[in-house]
Amino acid sequence: MSAKTGLRIFLIFATGYFLSYVYRGLNIGFAPFLTAELGLSAGDMGLLTSAYFMSFALAQLPAGLALDTYGARKTEACLLLVAALGTVVYGMSSGMIGLFMGRFLIGMGVSVCLGAAFMALAQNFPMSRLPMLNGVMVALGGMGGVVVGTPLAALLQHYSWQAISIGMAVCTLLMAALMWFGVVDPKSQRARAKISFSQQMAGTRRILSHRVFWQLASLPSVCGGAFYAAQSLWVRPYMIQAQGMLPEQADRLVSLLGLMLVAGTVITGLLARKLERLGLNLFRFAGLGMLAFLFVQLGVIMQWPIPYVLLWSVYGFSASCSILAYSVMAEAFPHQVVGRVTTAFNMVYFVCIFSMQMGIGYILDVWPQQDGVYPAQAHITAWGIMLGLQLLAALWYFWPSKLKVEAAEFV
Template sequence: MNAKTGLRIFLIFATGYFLSYIYRGLNIGFAPFLTAELGLSAGDLGLLTSVYFASFALAQLPAGLALDTYGARKTEACLLLVAALGTVIYGMSSGMMGLIVGRFLIGIGVAVCLGAAFMALAKSFPVSRLPMLNGMMVALGGMGGVVVGTPLASLLQLYSWQTISIGMAGCTVLVVALIWFGVIEPKAQQASPKMSFSKQLEGTKRILSHRVFWQLVSLPSVCGGAFYAAQSLWVRPYMIQAQGMLPEQADRLVSLLGISLVAGTLVSGLLARKLERLGLNVFRFAGLGLLTFLFIQLGIIMQWPIPHALLWSAYGISASCNILAYSVMLEVFPQQVMGRVTTAFNMVYFVCIFAMQMGIGYILDVWPQQDGVYPAQAHITAWGIMLGLQLLAALWYFWPSALKVEAAEFA
């Protein structure tokens, strides 16, 4: 594959992931309007926002089969049309049920944006370049996390959340056209039709019952669950209600958090292979980065006397190390189950986000609101519980055992 074709594939799939990232975090800007107009509680907001992650997780196993059967281009383009329908329903709804249905369809529609991108890259570039390319993919897509900060807040001063939702549908259809007409898959990237559906399903079951799979996904999934549960909804309320920031300052830090995540994915991807040549493999490097993420969360909870910009930047940079889990699994598992391994990981990952995002909302509701604000102790308790779960996952991740899966297991 020539460089021009490879760059086009990279940029088109990065655009799709960027779009999915905006969908993920839209409710962080919409939340005050949804609360004011529809009277939603913290538990309602947590449920509504996390429905995206629940449907995303439910779609992963069939999406993995689709990726390995039909390829990245066809699977992602078709599913994004479901997302476009979902955001139209969301923007036209005036009640909780319509919002949930719309959010559910959006989650299904963007379910393969990252998995399809990783699959396209893995079949278009050498394995040695994947940590860097995967990091760059997530970095460009992660700019969506910047958009849902100050840029979204500015848009909401000009347009209603309903109008912005409908506008997202138009953007989604444009991305579908880009993927369908702009990506021409080489033979090496097209899925093989030789394996029966039942055989592929059997391989998926074997992945989900494999000890190595669960050990590899433990820490990245729980840390990613904690980070994205916060970034896509609860981080702004935490900054304002637990740390006493003004809304404008919180909006700037939400955007900074998105930028720091982008920077972290770029740096971690570039460093991973360099450090591997020095004796530190990607598995260990990712684990140490996530342990740093746990340490930073402790600093946030305990309100260490560190400038907010520095502390929250470190939070985003260290969280980016969970993306290296994809590269680790591509090395450990055989290539013929690559799509299913990626989507199985996504399923576990997004179940964690769903559970933590909804759980935070219900924990906050234990405390009575004061003038529409939850006490700082409510937020701190929720974040403390998340940190405890991540510590348990770290023990499992670093438990000494063999981490290798033979291709014969999926023959």
Template sequence: MSAGLRVFLFFSLGYLVSYLFRGVNIGFGPILTQELHLSASDLGTLTSLYFLGFSLMQIPAGIFLDTWGPRRVNAIMLLVAAAGTLVYGLSDSLAGLMVGRLLIGAGVCVCLGAAFQALAQTHPLSRLPMINGLVMAIGGLGGVLVGSPLSWALGYTSWQVISMGLAVVTVVVSVLIWFGAPREGTRHRQAPSLASQLRGTWALLCDARYWRLVSLPAMAGGVYYGVQSLWVRPYLTDVNGVDVEHAARLVSLLGFSMMAGNVGLGIMARRMERWGLGLYGFGGVCLLLYLLTQALIVLRAPIPLEILWVCYGVFGSANILVYALLAGEFPPELLGRVASTTNLVMFLIIFACQVGMGWVVDWWPGQGGVYPPVAHVTAWGVVLALQVIAAVWYFWPGAHRRR
């Protein structure tokens, strides 16, 4: 098996594991709400701690990746995630669940950045949009598994047992990456000093052009993953009035459509570049269609739910194109920090989205975890307005000037 194929397969499995952890509270949430008497804001905070742990580790993770390489860093950090899963599955209190969720997020913090860095080291730049999309598609399978398959599994076993099983799977993937991925070359044997790497990260954070490039993708991606990993199912049941089984099927459909979008948009991006529309413009247009889809969902347009949520998954996945865009805009020695800094921004937005939407929903009284439609619609309207503001910044004249 070639080095490029091993990198693709093993790091994709790592991202799949991280995606499973991201969305398991879609299925666990209703059970935890009943067992621990959680409010909407409690559930939002608990779920979002994954993203907080992920975010807090992004800056050091970028330095780790650029110093020791994606293979070693990803494999070791996955063991931290496995430990967090054990804590989560053995806890019977909200505090214990929060600690476990925080550790899980910290442990999987490098899965995507490590994959992108390893792929950039083993594949030509021209193929990155498609290959990155394939990685995201495999990870997106986690979004499928937390729908109907997870709902089915919870009918036969407990969420605690499923958590233990995920811990075992995480350790297996860690071993595959450590022993199966190619060893790093000499570039990592004489790493730059910590101070010099911190200066590089700070320079990136002070780059106004960087913020313009990630404004809309990060905001739209933050909302997309925040909704997909928690709030989509309550919206479907409370606003659209669908039953639990139908909602689980739509969650899986959303996961499949995201997978299709990751691959399809990555392939289309290269063709669009040949026709004169670069990644910046193509990604922006797709994300505008994503905003339109959200507006149709909030307005409850007379369109079948299956069509709306397929569009939500396909166009929402366009946020991934920003990583290929940034790979062509910044030098290779910064790619680990570029990816991790972008993850930091996006995952802080996810954290704020999940907590904020739960807080808005709690403005209205709920009963047994069920809230009036106006609560969810208001929360969605707020995050949609924020994305519109980001879109104005992204498309403002003169926003993109290639180096």
């Protein structure tokens, strides 16, 4: 494969992931308008926003089968059409049911954007380069988290949330066409012997019943769940209602979170292999980074006297370490099941996001609102519960045991 072809494949899949990331966080900008126009509560907003993550999670197992059967290009291009349909439904809805269905279809439509990207990289590039390439891939996609901060707030001053939704549908259709015609399936995919559906399902069941899978998935999925549940909806209300920020300051910090996540994925991806040569393997490096994320959350909850810019920058940077788990999984499991392993992990990852995002909303609703604002204690309690769950997951992640799966287990 030429460098030009490799770059084209990388950029197309990165753009697809960027689009999915924008979808993930759109409601952080839409929320004030949806609340004002439709009278949605915090619980309603949590349920509506997390519909994306729910359908995303539900789609992962069939998506994994599709990736290993039809390849990354065909699977992602076709599903992006579903996302475009969902965006139209969302933008044309005036009630909770239509909004929920639109959001549900969007989540299903972009459910393979990350898994397909990681699979394409694993099939087209050497394994030794995956941590760095995966990091840069997620970094470019993570720029979507920057877009849903200040840029989206500025756009909403000129266009309605409905118009922006329809514009997203057009962009999604263009992305589907670019994916279908701009990417060529790798030789390994074209030459792969087809295995039966029952054999693929048996492999998926084996993955989901394997101790190694759950041990490796524990901490990164709960950390990622806590971060993305906050970033895509609840971090802005936390900044304003628990830390007393002005909306404009919170918007800037939301964008900063996205930028620091981008920086973190690139830097940790580059450092991973260098530190491995010094004796710190990828599993431990990722784990230490996630422990740092837990420590920063404690600082947020305890309101340590640290400048907000520094505190939230480290929060976004350290959260990126959960992404390294995809490379850890690729090393632990045999190559022929990488699509299903990635999507199975995605399922667990996004179930955590869905559960935490919806859970935060219902926890907040325990406290009565005062002029549409929840008390600081409500937000702090919700974040404290999330931190406790992450601490439990950390114990499982670092529990000493063998973390390698042999190919013979999937024959």
